[in-house]
Amino acid sequence: MVRLHRKDLGLLALRVGTGGVLFAHGAQKLLGWFGGSGIEGTAQAMEAMGFRPGRPSAVAAGLGEAGGGLLLALGAVTPAAGAMAGAVAVHRPAGFFATQGGYEYPAYLGLVAAALGLSGVGRYSLDHLTRNRLDSPAVVALAFAASTAAAVAIVGRRERTLAAKAETEGTGEA
Numbered sequence: 001m002v003r004l005h006r007k008d009l010g011l012l013a014l015r016v017g018t019g020g021v022l023f024a025h026g027a028q029k030l031l032g033w034f035g036g037s038g039i040e041g042t043a044q045a046m047e048a049m050g051f052r053p054g055r056p057s058a059v060a061a062g063l064g065e066a067g068g069g070l071l072l073a074l075g076a077v078t079p080a081a082g083a084m085a086g087a088v089a090v091h092r093p094a095g096f097f098a099t100q101g102g103y104e105y106p107a108y109l110g111l112v113a114a115a116l117g118l119s120g121v122g123r124y125s126l127d128h129l130t131r132n133r134l135d136s137p138a139v140v141a142l143a144f145a146a147s148t149a150a151a152v153a154i155v156g157r158r159e160r161t162l163a164a165k166a167e168t169e170g171t172g173e174a
Contacts, residue, residue: 005122005123007122008122008123008124009122009124010122011075011116011119011120011121011122011124011125012075012121012122012124012125014112014116015072015073015074015075015078015116015121015125016073018069018072018073018109018112018113018116019068019069019070019071019072019073019074020069020073021069021109022065022066022068022069022072022109022113023065023066023069023070023073024069025065025066025069026061026062026063026064026065026066026067026068026069027062027066028042028062029042029058029061029062029065029066030042030059030062030063030066039055039058039059039062042054042058042061042062043055043057043058045058046058046061049090049158050158050159050161050162050165051154051157051158051161052157052161068113072113072116074125074126075121075122075124075125075126075127075128076125076126076127076130076134077127077134077139077143078116078117078120078121078125078127087103087106087110088103088106088107088110089103089151089155089158089159090103090158091103091105091106114144117140117143117144118140120132
């Protein structure tokens with residue numbers, strides 16, 4: 001008789017739900033699914049938000065969200081599954097609440113993905129099937145360090161791009 005474990009079922013539901021949302025956001029960017037604008041539209045939006053060059057930024061954001069969402073839903077290499085710092089940075093000027101265009105929603109998705117990466121994803125996962133070979137403390141530390149370094153680099157570059165644009169516009173140069 002198969003015995004179901006409530007905690008593991010809860011983790012499965014949280015993973016599949018959050019991973020599905022992240023995957024859908026990435027598919028909007030990459031493929032234009034679910035009402036998204038696809039690579040070209042996303043590239044233009046990324047440029048407008050200060051992420052340059054736009055197309056590689058769009059591909060990276062789409063792959064990060066779609067790939068991270070899929071990994072999270074499957075419970076595979078979970079510590080590497082979710083980083084939302086770029087989305088948080090874009091929405092930061094509007095404050096916290098999503099109703100005002102703020103960063104509440106991407107911050108929450110990032111928090112859930114990070115919490116799952118730290119806590120582990122339970123027995124109903126690919127990580128469990130592989131005996132957590134890719135979910136070791138070293139992989140957790142490496143994934144969080146890499147995510148932090150990437151976020152600092154990406155957000156920092158965006159901030160410098162926006163500052164240079166503001167300075168150019170302030171001096172009237174084209």
